[in-house]
Amino acid sequence: MILRRILFLPVLLLALLTTALLLIAQQKNDDAKIAPYYPTPQTIVDKMLQFGELKPGEKMWDLGSGDGRIVIAAARKFKADATGVELDETLYKQSVARIKTLGLAPTARIILGDLLRQDYSSADLLTIYLLPVAIEKVTPIFDKQLKKGTRIVAHDFEFRQWAPAKTLDIDDDGEGRSHRLFLYRR
Numbered sequence: 624m625i626l627r628r629i630l631f632l633p634v635l636l637l638a639l640l641t642t643a644l645l646l647i648a649q650q651k652n653d654d655a656k657i658a659p660y661y662p663t664p665q666t667i668v669d670k671m672l673q674f675g676e677l678k679p680g681e682k683m684w685d686l687g688s689g690d691g692r693i694v695i696a697a698a699r700k701f702k703a704d705a706t707g708v709e710l711d712e713t714l715y716k717q718s719v720a721r722i723k724t725l726g727l728a729p730t731a732r733i734i735l736g737d738l739l740r741q742d743y744s745s746a747d748l749l750t751i752y753l754l755p756v757a758i759e760k761v762t763p764i765f766d767k768q769l770k771k772g773t774r775i776v777a778h779d780f781e782f783r784q785w786a787p788a789k790t791l792d793i794d795d796d797g798e799g800r801s802h803r804l805f806l807y808r809r
């Protein structure tokens with residue numbers, strides 16, 4: 624009986640340690656999350672990419688790529704080289720699966736990670752649908768990293784420290800919702 628208890632102790636400790644590590648990882652992920660998931664309607668996805676003047680072969684990134692719809696449209700319809708960054712593992716897996724099913728893997732990819740920790744220096748176009756507090760965090764990263772001429776399309780929330788080159792108001796997305804797009808050039 625005592626021997627069984629002694630043998631059980633390391634197993635229990637290992638289980639507790641694993642649970643603690645998982646909780647810490649989850650907490651870290653929650654802390655890094657700077658916007659909720661709220662997908663861009665498909666009609667607006669296409670408008671964002673047109674508005675951003677995306678051309679075949681250009682490198683585009685979607686920051687906080689959700690289910691991957693913008694990345695997929697960029698690779699599929701605009702023939703761009705498209706990358707998404709997503710923190711949520713379920714959305715990441717969902718978007719990777721869709722990219723695979725559509726055979727887009729050579730030109731579309733999703734990084735599972737924090738959008739505040741990526742290198743955007745090679746980007747031609749960035750798309751972003753994040754809350755103002757997140758845009759404040761992204762601004763100094765873009766200021767530091769982006770090459771001259773990089774375009775940024777922001778959906779509904781603007782970069783308050785920059786003047787847009789153009790804005791576009793869409794009164795109805797087909798579901799009665801209005802949207803505003805902002806185009807910036809660095």
Ligand SMILES: C[S@@+](CC[C@H](N)C(=O)[O-])C[C@H]1O[C@@H](n2cnc3c(N)ncnc32)[C@H](O)[C@@H]1O
Pocket residue numbers: 655656657658659660661662663685686687688689690692693708709710711714736737738739751752753
């Ligand atoms: C408003 S949704 C936009 C989704 C997609 N871009 C679209 O327009 O359909 C914002 C996304 O950012 C993701 N997100 C939030 N914080 C993040 C972070 N630090 N790094 C990567 N993704 C993040 C959320 O999980 C969510 O999927």
